[in-house]
Amino acid sequence: MSAEGDPGRVRPGGRTARVRAAVLTAAGDLLAEQGFDRLDLADIARRAGVGKTTVYRRWGSVPNLVADLLAEMAEQSVPRTETGALEGDLQANARLVQRTLSDPRQGRLFTAIIAAATCDTRTAEALRRFYEVRIDEWAPCVQQAVDRGELLAGTDCREVIRAVSAPLYYRLLTVGQAPVEADADRAAQAAVAAARAGVFTTQVDEYGRADSG
Incomplete structure (x- = not known):
């Protein structure tokens, strides 16, 4: 696909799929190792073991490649856990986020992408879509x-x-520490308490319908 298209929406099969997987893995590795600013399509192609022409032709730019990487990460993320209780469900969500951010590769990868999103609109949009999916x-x-x-x-x-x-992202980005399981449990408990207290509740009418006015 050309640079004008949306490579994140292409799901080819066969050799093309293998090339895409190798390139996205290489892009993620290099992004975690050296950050967004030093990311280069030719370096990614070498790491992936594919021709740089293939990478340039399909993605066209680093932001396009990062957008495709985020789309793939969103699709491959672990599905939700349903425990039958709000606190159990939110704890599962918090612990999943915590494990991701405390992973040496994934934590650096998200830090680099978030930093890039502050100055690159294509990356910012891709990051927004990633979180919307999750x-x-x-x-x-x-x-x-x-x-x-x-x-x-x-x-x-x-x-x-x-x-x-x-709170887990805040700890990673501002304190510079990967969150631990206790942080995840605390975040889940705080969200449960706030939700039960009505902090996230819009005004409803006598029929229990949300009032958007």
Whole structure:
């Protein structure tokens, strides 16, 4: 696909799929090792063991390649865990985020991508899409809690999920420390407490419908 297209939406098979997988792995490795600013398509091609012409023709630019990498990461992420209780579900979500951010490769990879997103609009959009996919995956856990009566009607399910992972990213990016399991459990407990207190609840009418006004 040309640089004008969206390589993140292409899912080829056969040799093309193997080339794509090798290039994305190489891009992730180099991004974790040296950051976004030093990422170069020719270096990625060498690491992947493919011709640089193939990489330039398909992705065209580093931001396009990073966008494809994020799309692949979103699709390959672990699906949500459903325990039948809000606290168990959010703890599972928090621990998944914690394990990702504490992984030596993945933690550096996300740090590099987040840093790049502050100055590159293509990367910022790709990162936003990545998190939208993950929030879409986990938000039903919160809706199920609403349906069970654990939370009030009108609870913003997506905001609850964001509140779980936000403290873990904050620790990684501002303190410079990978979160540990205790941090994950604390983040989940705080999100549960806030959700039960109605912090994420919009105003509802007498029929339990959210008031968007």
